[in-house]
Amino acid sequence: MKILLAIDGSACSEAAVGEVVQRPWPAGSSVRVLSVVESPVPSGPETAGPPETYFDKVRRAAVDQSHLVVETAA
Helix, strand or coil: CEEEEECCCCHHHHHHHHHHHHCCCCCCCEEEEECCCCCCCCCCCCCCCCCHHHHHHHHHHHHHHHHHHHHHHC
16 A cells, blocks of 8 residues: 655644554555645735845745654654
8 A cells, every 4th residue: 555644744744644653554555755845936026025045045944844844754
């Protein structure tokens, strides 16, 4: 059996991880754990806004957090 477990680090996803761990899956089953990050984008064509690197830093922080959540669950 192939199990896909999508998580986001919330209490609900932690409960889902616990349920997957406790269930008696058939021999040979595999679990794929994933988390999705939505890249931040400017909300409009404003002329004054954060520096160009701001959104790259926010995206990188979200990706790093997502990796940590998946590694912890795995």
